[in-house]
Amino acid sequence: MGKRIMSTDIINHIEFPVAEAERSRRFYEAVLAPLGLSLVISIDPARTSHGGARHGFGKNGYPTLWFHEESGARRPIHIAFTADDRKTVKAFHAAALRSGGTDNGGPAFRERYHANYYAAYVLDPDGNNIEAVCQTE
Template identity: 45%
Template sequence: MLDHIGIPVSDYARAKAFYARALEPLGIGMVMEVGPEQTGADWAGGFGSQGKPYFWIGSDGKVARTHVAFVAKDRAAVDAFHAAALAAGASDNGAPGLRPHYHEHYYGAFVLDPDGHNIEAVCHAPEPGH
């Protein structure tokens, strides 16, 4: 199952205004924005509902990439995804680990597939016993 998806945009401010208006009738609004200090490039915005962003827009300032994040059942599955993807020919784009700028228990790993798309596995659950 998909956790979230991100699409590249050529003009972040214009796209942000467009999606804010277009998605409002669906009950979808801006839930989170992250800046260059978190993305390593430009601004990104997450639209969603009930505090959960599931549709992201942004530009990495270099290459237009699609981003897809798959739900992982636990942190071990995130680790296994990362290792399997690298073994299958992906490039590392972020080793497994916590990403607290998204939320306290966000544990994800990122790879670039053979076409350069940013593919992620993410677990939102706290570590067992915590």
């Protein structure tokens, strides 16, 4: 049997639709880099069941965040990524704005959650609310 890659997190992976897979790929390559995530795999539209490209991002060669191109109406989602420190939250936010994201709450403490909740929010090209958060002192 071949080597099996296992995720130890409670969620194995997340996938969501986007209007333009290549535009989103470029956006997420830039935005996720400060968080240590990178493009792991791209699947050609001819090999997908829905006829649109798929891209998977993750760490250590395992894609935990997927999106696929799909036409039609969709509701925005919210995804929060863990950042190791506040500097990384700032780098995430800056990369998102440089890459076509829209500010939805710059890097700051969100004490309504708790005293050490430091986060930044951006809207991706499809209007999804993407967050980076550091919850350490």
